[in-house]
Amino acid sequence: MHGNGCCNGRAQELWIKSKKFSLQRLLGDSVWKDFEGGSLVISRLAPQDYHRFHSPVDGCVASISPIMGKQFWTVNPLAINSPVPVFSENIRRVNIIESSVFGKVAFVCVGATMVGSIVYTDIMKEGSKVNKGADLGSYKFGGSTCITVFQKGRITFDADLLESTSKQLETLVKMGTSLGVAS
Template identity: 45%
Template sequence: MSAMGLFGKMTRRLLSRTKDSFGVYVINRKTSEAFYEEMPLYIRVGLNLLFVGQLQTQAIESGLLDGIFERETRRQGELFDSPNSVRHIDSFIRAYNLSLDELKEPDPTKYPNFNAFFHRELREGARPVDSIDNSDIIVCPSDSRLVVFKDLESATDLWVKGKHFTLQSLLGSEELATQFHGGSLAIFRLAPQDYHRFHTPVEVASIDAPLHHPGKYYTVNPQAINGPLDILDANARTVSILHSPGREEGASRKVAYVAVGALLVGSIQLTATGPTRKGDELGYFAYGGSTVVCVWPKNQMVFDEDLVRNTVSGRETLVRVGEKIGWYV
């Protein structure tokens, strides 16, 4: 049977088992209620065809599909940077029922291309920052679905199932892995409909020169993250070390901040290079879903209990920029 014939057969088999849409359960933090976050059928079918099953895993691990992912990422990036792409903005707004009143520029016709709308800015005050003057409080850096872990072992037991996932592979440095060994980490997954600018979770006194790691462009959907493939540490990503003041004079704290690209996200742009207040913008992603991973040194911070509870139950928590997610001990 030809490859296209096999593809068609697998697609028909999947379609016969499914409805029009699929998704994952997410906890709404404001109401504590679980809701089913749907995704279009073609996306779920694509995820199954690409990431579920031994043959798919072997094909991806072999690198046979890397060129396809990269070409599509670059092609879509070029398409959505073109003036003609403005025609996609209205349908995107309708598909995800986006609110425009929180935008710095609420008129969709004012955006020069689709990507400009995708990494749109919010009006001042749209994301208030919790306890902005209390340096012990840590806040959410992105509108996203969040899971939190006291250490890497907990993350790999519950969520990240990549065969070779380590702090060294994520951070791209043995020295950094040693500094953050045994530390706490949070994974913030941005969906396509989310506000795609990311912010600082703490007050920042300085930022080390970012480390850019070229890589692949796998999807960051939970169906892929929870599988055997290395996703977070294989994808293109930028690692920044943020330094913030400690309680005592002259003391300092740090957090490893990893912006992870994904399928159809070929662009990670950093917009801050120096001191910033807690909640200030650090950068943005171009089109697609994407992820931010934050890592704190061992025994330095504690996550809010509701986030821990939801993660242990296998659920992501819907969070927004500026919300409290934990505190320094």
């Protein structure tokens, strides 16, 4: 997984793919306000990467909301200057996990070019308990992206990720690598 960017406290409006988009468009009308002013990390899966995704936190799955996007745009960093608002146009599933440590966490699975399916494991059901690192599902063929959104003031990202992000550099992040600590 390649950390494409993280930001503390600037999640309301983000510069992604050279076009601003809002949390409301990304997460949907029913949950976005819970994350206003929050922090997020974007994790891009390249075609050569392991195409399973895992729970970012311990908690309980509060809701799973599919959002049927209009397209399957690429999430390749070379397309960063595209005028298309990729993460708010692509098919995605917004998963809300309630964590005793981090509060509500939105874990967004985003489909991309040649990734028409987001498949969950049996554990991913509303009301299920999940452990940090639990296998939640997979993407069918190709690359894609997971976006994790934390409520305001709930996480402090590691300095190396913030430095890379400020330089617009991707950071290779493997399963189990620290992204930050609870605030």
